[in-house]
Amino acid sequence: MKRIILLFLFLSTTFIARSQSYIGFLSDNYSGVHAVISNPAQIVGTPYKLDINLIGASALLGNDYYGVNVFDALKDDYDINLEANKYPLVDNRAGANVDVLGPAVMFNLNRNSSMALFTRGRSFGNVNNISGSTIEAIADSSTNDFSISEDDINGLGNGWLEFGVTYAHIILNKNQHVLKGGLTLKYLKGAGSAYAVGENVTLDYDSEGTDLGGGETTGSISSTGFLNYARFAEFDNENYNYDLPSGADGFGSDLGFVYEWRPNYLNIDLDIDSPKNKQSSYKLKIGLTVTDIGYVDYKNGIRQGFNITKENVSEEDFDNAEDLGSFLEANYTLTNSSRGYKIDLPTALHLNIDWMLKSKLFLNLNTDYSLMSKDRRTANFISNIVSLTPRYETKSFSFYLPLSVIDNSGFRMGAGIRTGPFYIGSGSIISALTSSNNKEADIYAGFKIGVFDKDKSDKDGDGIIDKEDDCPNVAGPVENNGCPWGDKDGDAVLDNVDACPDEFGPEENNGCPWEDTDGDGVPDKDDKCKFDVGTVANMGCPEAEVTEAVQKELNDYARVILFNFGNAEIKAESTQTLLEIVKILNEYPSAKFTIEGHTDSIGSYEVNQNVSDERAKAVKAFLVDNGVDSSRLTAIGYGERKPIATNMYKAGRAKNRRVEINLVK
The missing domain is CATH 2.40.160 (Porin)
Structure with missing residues (x-):
């Protein structure tokens, strides 16, 4: 075969x-x-x-x-x-x-x-x-x-x-x-x-x-x-x-x-x-x-x-x-x-x-x-x-x-x-x-x-021939007939993707302003109390008032702040006292305070004034370094001008050497 x-x-x-x-x-x-x-x-x-x-x-x-x-x-x-x-x-x-x-x-x-x-x-x-x-x-x-x-x-x-x-x-x-x-x-x-x-x-x-x-x-x-x-x-x-x-x-x-x-x-x-x-x-x-x-x-x-x-x-x-x-x-x-x-x-x-x-x-x-x-x-x-x-x-x-x-x-x-x-x-x-x-x-x-496809004129090169292009000299997408998208409200979100083209708003909210139900200036997305008028500092919630009891507590702490003799250097054992003051101040983020430095009358007037200024500034610096907004604090020294006891005796002079923290009303 x-x-x-x-x-x-x-x-x-x-x-x-x-x-x-x-x-x-x-x-x-x-x-x-x-x-x-x-x-x-x-x-x-x-x-x-x-x-x-x-x-x-x-x-x-x-x-x-x-x-x-x-x-x-x-x-x-x-x-x-x-x-x-x-x-x-x-x-x-x-x-x-x-x-x-x-x-x-x-x-x-x-x-x-x-x-x-x-x-x-x-x-x-x-x-x-x-x-x-x-x-x-x-x-x-x-x-x-x-x-x-x-x-x-x-x-x-x-x-x-x-x-x-x-x-x-x-x-x-x-x-x-x-x-x-x-x-x-x-x-x-x-x-x-x-x-x-x-x-x-x-x-x-x-x-x-x-x-x-x-x-x-x-x-x-x-x-x-x-x-x-x-x-x-x-x-x-x-x-x-x-x-x-x-x-x-x-x-x-x-x-x-x-x-x-x-x-x-x-x-x-x-x-x-x-x-x-x-x-x-x-x-x-x-x-x-x-x-x-x-x-x-x-x-x-x-x-x-x-x-x-x-x-x-x-x-x-x-x-x-x-x-x-x-x-x-x-x-x-x-x-x-x-x-x-x-x-x-x-x-x-x-x-x-x-x-x-x-x-x-x-x-x-x-x-x-x-x-x-x-x-x-x-x-x-x-x-x-x-x-x-x-x-x-x-x-x-x-x-x-x-x-x-x-x-x-x-x-x-x-x-x-x-x-x-x-x-x-x-x-x-x-x-x-x-x-x-x-x-x-x-x-x-x-x-x-x-x-x-070379015989169709397209001067702006946007892929839309000139006779069909509403903006033949400026490139733009076909969805807008060849014209670039505008931004009527100036919020940098183009009108084609702006959900609120006539109102200024951020890109993350699709060009619309954030809603603020209680009108306190804190957008609802950030407002923890969106139905109650509050402050920006307190995330939209109303702040509690600084009472006399709070004021007394602040000064009880402030008066036991210790400094080295004759200067404004804070002693280490006062650190915890100052941190307690920071906690209290942060509970009232909108309240403003003065930090006042005082001395007794021993020594010259000029020296006492200078020491009181520096001690007030030292306390303020500590508080700011630990999270208190500096714009809420004012440091001032009064020297020997505001005694709270007689300077004739040792016990009185000890009371006069102090720091006070007082609410600005």
Whole structure:
């Protein structure tokens, strides 16, 4: 039996599609109409008023069985079976994927809405549970015979065309926050499909097992198990000149949202390179998308089930059969047959986070996650992927360096550029050229024409064209028709966020004055007695009066303050007495007091006056240092002028040497 045919049957559809075409390029703010591939919401608020893609293609070759050195593999005498590294698993995969974006156009409807029309062709397949031992058996060059055994094998190949229309709108544009939404609707035209599901399949091939007579032999095939085989109707026609299958169409959709955080906003700018961009461009952009919701319905497709348990089927019967379907029908037991089947699209969830590190330099994080189960026999599905892409971006040139980790394929490093109308790149080119154990290579390239929105005059650069700008010479936000916000009450809170634009008020109260219920000058937020008139010093509460008893208590303390002989230095043992005075004074925060110093008549008048002044000042300094407001205290010395007892006797003179603290009435 021809090995290449068996190898095709088992491996031609063994590729799980890469989740993201044009990797790196799709993160570019200048990717234009290509944004419909990753997130339909991205086409609004771009630098372009019109973007036309002429042609672009992304292709991938990969497997997880052979690991090769790319430069060695290009040599004429390279033998992949002998020289490549091999990694047999229970579910090895290999194949190719092509994604072509044909003629497509994106254009702005108005400042907040955009549309795109596009054509796209896609082809890939996927398979599960092809063991490495099967590949080894078929590829073994030491013998023409082989045996294989698979418990559960299923594979799908599918291609289709898309004719899509995308609408995107800015849902919210308020200060620092922008929210966009987008929807793509697609008409799908099936370009061909086939899938096979095998259960408990064994196959033994004997290259000389069938005797043709006259000394000639051919191979024989012995097999067991069950095989379900489906294909579009024209696939089995030997004389079929390829055309799009009849009765094969469907519908699909993509839904996406994008949030942008612009800490230094004016408004969305249609020209990313404009001076205004430094204030209005996003610092952080987050996109969430669900793509490829839908299916292609092959109404005329053929589905058949076979019991393939049979011994010694001649290879000549296989070679002479018009097609695989007629070979199966002629040699095995048909268990079921029906018309029509649907192939599900590779539905996936995508999260994209783009961070502007500084002007022209970005860091992009992208994750793609399959929402389609690998156990679904009639569905395409993607590989899960996480990509981190540093990006340098200007109006005329961009460079990307994507770093990716792909489910079951490992780490990949690529590079890409956009220069003028051309773009080219790869998600794995660096890995492919530097590794001696490479299992994957991809490339994309294309040509497009972008027309920037330069023909609308905007003298003040606020993103609002002059004919729609109420203040064309002064920059202002769109919410105020292009005029800067005013501040009528002069409280430094702009009118657009001032809850009381005609009354002076602090920013923390949204521009409104604080309420003062009792009118005592203490705002309710600070007034502990907001229904009773009080004082600022007593936090809005009324103060108690300084009674004669309080006055007496103060002076009882004051008269026992001790000083060193002949000067104003307070003795240490008086510290506690003075702290008690501080407590009393703080209970009456609005009351004012005089601190009076007195002496006896011993000594000269001038000396006594000076000593009394200094002692009064020393007491005041202590009280102020311990928390009493200095504006409430007056220090004065009376010397010997106000005795309270006779200076003729020692006891009287002791009473006259004193400090008094008296309420100012």
